[in-house]
Amino acid sequence: MKIPIITGPTATGKSDFVLEVAELLDIEIINADAFQVYKFMDIGTAKPSAIELKKCKHHLVDIITPDIQYNVGEFFAHCEKLIPDIMSKGRLPVVVGGTGLYVESLVEGLCQVSGRDEKIFSNLNVECEKIGLDAMYNRLSNIDPEYAQKISKNDKKRTLRALEAYYVLGIPFSKMHKKYHKKLPYDFDVYIFNNDRDLLYEKINKRVDKMIELGWIDEVKYLLSLGYDENSPGFKAIGYRELAAFLRYGGDIESIISDIKKKTRNFAKRQLTWFRHMKNVRFLNFSIIDRDAFFREFTNNYKPEVN
Incomplete structure (x- = not known):
């Protein structure tokens, strides 16, 4: 059986879909989001809640602090160990996240030497x-x-x-x-979730508003109090540097929130550009197709094989 990868732009419902799948299939989730690996960065990275994390085993979430750099090589090495371990327990590993480089490393393989100087x-x-x-x-x-x-x-x-x-x-x-x-010795099914542009942008705008409502500014304040700052690798996630600057120097919060929304929309466009260059993937525009029908198809396709 192939290993499913659920990816696509931010705010397209990837995590919600897989958590629904987890109610019917015995799965473990491997996070493929570059910033959900960081501790203390929950709201601004749209990390699954504590309750959601308990519903289904998640890997590569909250594994390092924001001052540590994480990269595709480490992700690949982690997956090399995680996938066979999950499968040895009779469970299905499902890779979930929108970092295109991470997804591509699993599908295409990875060069194990950097050649950098x-x-x-x-x-x-x-x-x-x-x-x-x-x-x-x-x-x-x-x-x-x-x-x-x-x-x-x-x-x-x-x-x-x-x-x-x-x-x-x-x-x-x-x-x-x-x-x-x-290259890992597995085959993957890559599903790219998407929506029509207007709907996607509306979802992104609402998500940023919700993050602010949930206390994103206080989250950034707490990170600063722990000694992390704008130079920390974790702060490369959209919104963290902007909110840190607001906390340090003040400013018009509404303009800052508007800027975060714009940067997130631009990021979603870059994600789509990346995925469109990948081969042998399946795009799923839920503005057009029936999400429930795909849910049924997915759960049928990945039912455990009966011996």
Whole structure:
């Protein structure tokens, strides 16, 4: 049986759907949201409530403090251990969350070496300013024609990143991915939840209002009192830096809330752009299709196999 992944833009009802599924199927949820991993950040990350967390076993929620960086490599390593452990208990792992990079790492696999060196990358940036991007792209074409053909000659970031990897590891970027690429031994069904734009934006706006109503500002105040601040990795989540600035310097809270809504809507657009580039996924626009019908289909598809 394939492992289901429920993903898509923020505020499309992913968590609610899976919690309903949990009432009928013996599942455990693996969180694929980049910020729900952080302790003390509950309201602004739309983390499941304490009651919801008790209804169904959740993994990768509240595992680190906001001052610690979490990344796709750690997510992949966690899933590598979690998935077989959950399956060994006769339960179904269901991956839930909207971080496209995390989802893609499970489906496509992940390169297990970074090939990063900030000094080399900085030097390449300086050189690019001097001789131009065309010259850097031509250099990449000579070093790694396979990868160069896959990217635009105007893509500075990927051009320099590939050159950086070559100078760090001594092998072309394309070979690096082949040599160090790792894929989990499972097949996945990827379901991308979505709504029509107007409805999605309305849901996002209402969700932000609800977060404020639930005490999001006090949550940020508490985080600041614990010693975390705008430089903490957890504060990259939309709204936390904005509200921290409000608490420190004041301002028009209504304008700040409006800005958070706008940034969240833009984030949802970026999420959709990411998912549209993924292959072998199923888009589910619940503004058009019957959610209850899909719920029945899903629960039928993932019923335990009878021996």
